[in-house]
Amino acid sequence: MAWLGDFNGVEMLARLTRGERFVVVAGGLLLVSLAFFPWHRFELAGFLGGDPRRTGLQTPNALQGTLAFLITVAMVAQVVMSRYSNQKVNPTLARLQPAAGLAVVGTLAWKLASELSSLSVGAYLGVILGGVLAYGAFVMAKESGSKFR
Secondary structure, eight states, X not given: OGGGTTOOHHHHHXXXXXXXXXXXXXXXXXXXXXXXXXXXXXXXXXXXXSOSEEETTSSSSHHHHHXXXXXXXXXXXXXXXXXXXXXXXXXXXXXXXXXXXXXXXXXXXXXXXXXOTTXXXXXXXXXXHHHHHHHHHHHHHHHTTOOOO
């Protein structure tokens, strides 16, 4: 894999503040959880020829999973673009990180509260990662000097 050059993920994470590390790592893992891990298991669907495992982006309640996915993408992209490009950190976007983190937690809670039956590993992992993402957003805002009102 010569095209990767001297890629070192540890060095890339070392350039981030503590809050940004929480947002990038938890956000990346949450995206993987939403897109690939099973959130719901429907045993009857397997017998009827359907897919018995549904990800966080599929029914039931696909809207909430998709909203959480898009907000998480925006949060991670803001951190990555501000650190690894020539852009300056926009203080307004940094102040929006806690609200976005709470929005992710809220949409995940809404998704799970709407359908509590047949939950799978992705749902439990997603809720934990959503909480860590929101925590990282609050730490990030505190590090940037934002005041909570």
